[in-house]
Amino acid sequence: MVQYVSDIAELEALYGAPAAPALRKVAQALTPEYRRWIMASRFCVVSTVGPEGTDGSPRGDDGPVVRELDTQTLAMPDWRGNNRMDTLRTSWRMGASR
Numbered sequence: 001m002v003q004y005v006s007d008i009a010e011l012e013a014l015y016g017a018p019a020a021p022a023l024r025k026v027a028q029a030l031t032p033e034y035r036r037w038i039m040a041s042r043f044c045v046v047s048t049v050g051p052e053g054t055d056g057s058p059r060g061d062d063g064p065v066v067r068e069l070d071t072q073t074l075a076m077p078d079w080r081g082n083n084r085m086d087t088l089r090t091s092w093r094m095g096a097s098r
Contacts, residue, residue, distance in 0.1 A: 029071035039064050046076065050090035057087040090095070 005011050045061040059065050059076060066074040070087060078088070 009042050030068065035068065038066060039068070041065055045077075046087050048090040052090070055086040055090045
């Protein structure tokens with residue numbers, strides 16, 4: 001049987017309420033635990049969404065992939081890859097369309 005969901009209320013009723021651990025993991029700023037996890041990461045994926053679709057671009061390095069500028073801002077270097085600039089183009093179009 002196929003079931004169609006037409007709005008968020010139906011979806012929430014289908015799934016039910018999130019468990020307490022799922023709600024506790026949301027933070028408005030980097031926590032010490034999240035900071036350690038992020039700074040230990042050697043790989044991440046930058047994802048962007050724009051009018052023409054989405055893009056996911058892998059990033060990795062021998063050391064930390066990102067640097068913390070403050071508790072709500074991470075900086076990531078932009079290394080040359082295949083020169084397609086898909087992530088940058090998607091982000092640029094989003095900003096230009098605002």
